[in-house]
Amino acid sequence: MKDELFSDLLASAEEMVAIEKGDLLPADSAVHHFSTPDVKKIREVSGKSRQEFARIIGASIESVKSWETKRRNPSGPTKKLLTLIEADPIKTIQILEQTG
Template sequence: MSDAFNSIEQGLKEALAHARGKGPATIHEIDIPEPDVQLIRASTGLSQAEFARSIGVKKGTLLNWEYRRRRPDGPARVLLAMIAKDPEIVQRTLND
């Protein structure tokens, strides 16, 4: 089995044990810095509409992030951090 499968399987076992009251689950916390959404989008070379579509959000949501009226959180923040490190990750991953 792959490392990813083994990690997921271990996490599920821990979650079941925790649900049954048999010990604490392991909690992994990752500190993700506040993303500069406009800079991240610019690094991809995509327009606002193209970038919003590529990450599955409405253009209005992207505009709110870029103008700092709202902040991305949860999975969107993780995805933006990944794009910041590798601007072509979305296109490469989804086009394969």
């Protein structure tokens, strides 16, 4: 390994340890924040039971339950669909029920 590459790697490791210990804050540009939809709130606002909601969005009841209890996070198309429902629950649910 080249000396310059090793020095960069060592500096990164030392920075990681300092951040973990709380001695240093990571740069804002290095921190990634991921939003997770509040599935239980979205479902409750839609006025649907867990079973109805799962059927409407094409997911299993167990998936909806695990998202609501924060054991798992929805991703991909499901996350996008939940974002649409959150923006306009009544209209989006009506559309999904008509196409179901």
